[in-house]
Amino acid sequence: MAGSTYGKIFQITTWGESHGCGIGVVIDGCPAGLPLCEEDIQSFLDRRKPGQSRYTTSRRESDTVEILSGIFEGKTTGTPISLLVRNTDQRSGDYGDIALCYRPGHADYTYDQKYGFRDYRGGGRSSGRETIGRVAAGAVAVNILKRLNISLFGYVKSVGPVTIDMSRFDADERDKNALYMPDCAAAKEAQAYLDDCIRNQNSTGAVIECRIDGMPAGIGDPVFDKLSANLAKAICSIGAVKGFEIGDGFVAARATGKENNDAFFIDKNGCVQKKTNHSGGILGGISDKSPILLRAAVKPTPSISAAQQTVNSLGEEIEISIRGRHDPIIAPRAVVVVESMAALTILDALLVNMSARMDALEQFYTR
């Protein structure tokens, strides 16, 4: 209820702070019989781990996951899977000077207003490290989706003013550059832009895009639990996300019906298909078998070393320059978080959907 639990059937509960013992997640509702080991999860955590390029914080965390429960003889048992990542490089000293300070763009002021005080060390629960629980759980979800032939591919679409050219889209390129952009030329341009930001003690926003292939039609629910609505919540629950689009998104708001409607046709296998995919794979909140395409607007890192005007909790106006260890751009490390939240949402919708029809129910219990 206090917002650390997500999902209906495949339900995750995350906990932990930047400078506490560690970060963890409990997954309840994972189907029994899934082969699962630490490596399956670690490879996802490694994608969001700090210290992998000059654009990420120098905080050194191996982010090693331990499975504490829910696995027996290499398979999930159907009971809760508890995952733990210990913090090892917390340096609370770095944050002593911000104990009273309300950093612009951060949650310091709002936490204080809500709770009366806060764990100010590294942002406490509002730190980006909170996403470790999402990614660890997301890794399990992705593993299940893979068995259903569903795959997700996220990437940075634009960095500040620099956007990838879809005609140069190269999936392999994504993992080769520090900005996680699937377009070599755009990545170079973006790095030049980012280097400029850094020189100016500044940071930049970015757009992440994620594509989901292999979705069957019919997933999602009408009205409040539209698949698009649940994806919107999932993505906008990631810190720093200020906007969400499905399919054409805001472009659809400028389009006409003739442009935006996707014509159906019958393919050579006799299957219903769409000629275009302005819908982004979802019609009426329910998947239409086309790839799902979504985007997240990620704001610039609020922690910048340039001097800023702000106030403290004593009601004084002060000037601060944020030192500590901070990424000048959030998006590259957030790509795996977007994939994770999308995977959790998609999987949950698939599980919920199993009971949508009487014939399936009767077949399940009376075969």
Next chain:
Amino acid sequence: MAGSTYGKIFQITTWGESHGCGIGVVIDGCPAGLPLCEEDIQSFLDRRKPGQSRYTTSRRESDTVEILSGIFEGKTTGTPISLLVRNTDQRSGDYGDIALCYRPGHADYTYDQKYGFRDYRGGGRSSGRETIGRVAAGAVAVNILKRLNISLFGYVKSVGPVTIDMSRFDADERDKNALYMPDCAAAKEAQAYLDDCIRNQNSTGAVIECRIDGMPAGIGDPVFDKLSANLAKAICSIGAVKGFEIGDGFVAARATGKENNDAFFIDKNGCVQKKTNHSGGILGGISDKSPILLRAAVKPTPSISAAQQTVNSLGEEIEISIRGRHDPIIAPRAVVVVESMAALTILDALLVNMSARMDALEQFYTR
């Protein structure tokens, strides 16, 4: 679970189809003692009622609300409030020819894939009439918020390529033009554009913006139930919405930290304030006392009278021209739906927040 229930404490459940007996909503969790009568709700329903301008369907529905339960001696009793709006002008005959057809941009195909069949009359549950339940409940939420000095104001920000000029913003103007735009000049231009669309048997998308004033700081929860995440779900659950923004939204993705950070200062009353509001009133998922500003991208009406290629459920390719009675633009009548969903979300967050602190809990029960 099948997605017709929304909210945690102030929880609504909607039901009904375009061509069934009617549309309704049950509100559970409304605090006891709120003065409430049909008129309080009717005025909201009237704002989304069809037939008020040449841009809306000619279907004639008075959309008269009946309160079936939960009120005694003019006040809410704390038990469920059941609201009913009877359908009176359903003409199922209009839809006989689409029983088999999968209309582009509609949910016909996806409902069939999910459920095996569908109530095809007027789109059944996927009809825009489904939003009546949202608006009726939203009216109750707005009434409560008013008592907490919180107000919402929604409007059409852009129609196709025509956007309002914020320097000409005139709240009173909103209700004077058929497009619900708070800028007289933009409204005229937009009407010319829309008339063009109609002549071309076409339709147009639009952007709705909503501003919430009077929010206290500290509302919303960290992690998955960020106020921004819950608003994203609320808004994206409205049919035809393809994108969502809070504060600067996608503009923040192109901004730098220096531009996007809102500096705090101390006002003359000694209160913490922000100099700018790029955050849109929410930091770290929790309200920061500035106005909340959100936007929804609404796609063009998929029902257009121009000929379209599509398929039917027999697997045949066909051509259709959608007659029936349809708005050439969805957004104007959806403004009150956006306000309603925002109000429901905000109110629920306020109720959830009451138990966030020990001191409040102790005071509540031991004073």
Next chain:
Amino acid sequence: MAGSTYGKIFQITTWGESHGCGIGVVIDGCPAGLPLCEEDIQSFLDRRKPGQSRYTTSRRESDTVEILSGIFEGKTTGTPISLLVRNTDQRSGDYGDIALCYRPGHADYTYDQKYGFRDYRGGGRSSGRETIGRVAAGAVAVNILKRLNISLFGYVKSVGPVTIDMSRFDADERDKNALYMPDCAAAKEAQAYLDDCIRNQNSTGAVIECRIDGMPAGIGDPVFDKLSANLAKAICSIGAVKGFEIGDGFVAARATGKENNDAFFIDKNGCVQKKTNHSGGILGGISDKSPILLRAAVKPTPSISAAQQTVNSLGEEIEISIRGRHDPIIAPRAVVVVESMAALTILDALLVNMSARMDALEQFYTR
């Protein structure tokens, strides 16, 4: 959240008061494709309808159900099913004298304490008429269970000191006597006892038992959502229920392990079976394929015409004799309520269970 919604997948929301417009229920999450008509529901409502014997209130209600949504061409569509039963014989005048009075054994005082005031007409929401929504929804659940070869049979096991003799158990007898007891001799004895109570302006408590046949093994969840725990909540949520037992219940508390353990054996079909059923069909919270057996302790009707000492909301001590129209025993009409709540709980557990295993999930989506 305010307690009028029940179930996770097959989720019902009830509303209505004794003397309002009517009583209703919205069922969300009913699988699509179930044949359903008013008669399927009416036959259940008729079992709890007043006025069928001299032991029930003389209030005349036909309790006729209307289906307002969710059915198309005779089958459930997967969208919410809204059911309405209009009140027709409310006589609010009967209750004017209890507007201020706190009747012993009733919820008058507690509602006032919670909400600050109450709809005192006929007990408002705390009236037995509230169970109409449960029974209407229960009828749908029972119809689904029937298709899975699961059946429920409830009856009055004891009335005051008179208990049925299981060796004389006769299912057909149940519907032949006014007390709903499946033992003709016990029913006669119980009627004599009850007539005595009536003569003394008194009422009596009773025990209801319900047996569920055909349950597959493996239904229910470990820990908090044990099938037995959810049944306990379901049954104890019925007004007037003060105790719950599964299997041997409180007898198990006096037994030894040797007596209480049910030995497993292999039957002639090679299936695992239990020699006895002290467990009542549930082990570790999960169904074990034996019949589920549960009991509810129902308190005596608190409305008695004998004079009683009590107080009013003005803080005065008063004496009252409750006239109005009241059953001298609650249990007979509550049998179908117990069956309904059990059916809703069992069905929901069956739906939840569909996603318990990876192999079933893979088969569902990749066959």
Next chain:
Amino acid sequence: MAGSTYGKIFQITTWGESHGCGIGVVIDGCPAGLPLCEEDIQSFLDRRKPGQSRYTTSRRESDTVEILSGIFEGKTTGTPISLLVRNTDQRSGDYGDIALCYRPGHADYTYDQKYGFRDYRGGGRSSGRETIGRVAAGAVAVNILKRLNISLFGYVKSVGPVTIDMSRFDADERDKNALYMPDCAAAKEAQAYLDDCIRNQNSTGAVIECRIDGMPAGIGDPVFDKLSANLAKAICSIGAVKGFEIGDGFVAARATGKENNDAFFIDKNGCVQKKTNHSGGILGGISDKSPILLRAAVKPTPSISAAQQTVNSLGEEIEISIRGRHDPIIAPRAVVVVESMAALTILDALLVNMSARMDALEQFYTR
């Protein structure tokens, strides 16, 4: 959804198995500002710890709790509190011989039926060690309730045929005898009975009673979330509980209205009080200010060393004698579990109740 999460606002999620790394719980929704340290929790865990008398398993576990998150400077922050108890004395070797066996009265067979396989070591998730998470969270709830002047007192009321005499009730005596009975004479008699059971390689059932003092009136919700219904679920979710009573329970089923109704009167302070408490502190599902009184029927330990007939997962009939380390009676160590589950339920109802009235809501946000 898979049943390891409990509560609406004060929400707990437990995880862990008998022979895994450990047992844990995440508490989400604990109000911020509660002073809390390990000792506050440890004292509760010590009450259920094994090895404290000759009636408990000889497994040696210190059951030491670690707080992993949610506390800063000695107080709860409002974010999730993660608690971990490491297993230290698991001897999986003890259980190798039961890998295939279905022990009578245990969940071996039902887990296999549900999940296809199971962690058989020490019962896995169905072990009594699962309750550690409940007790750790319950300790936090009790600490909060104490600040609201609400206290809980649980004890063993009867052991097999031996029941305490309420006229000899002595709260202090409870902690002085191994059976946790607040009546010295009954405790001695019960111990003699239990010694007999042990000699006969047998075990015994028992009844636990719990009394909650200091409850304000008005807590709990009508219909499905009656306080009594939620307590029933809470208590029946504890392994081995087969029955539940509130107030007079099954005795009410044999009583008349005149006997069972509690007369109201005005006390010398002008407050409404009840002369008797047959209701057990709850009327219409809502607390009536009298002490809440509940009982749980606990079945005999199913693990007995006497030879038993059973089957294995290969479909063979076998004979087993369960060795390992087992308590001959479950109830004494379960008393603190009953208190914990009751405390969690009561606290959650108190938090939910804060938003029941408009006047409280207005006062909260506009004072």
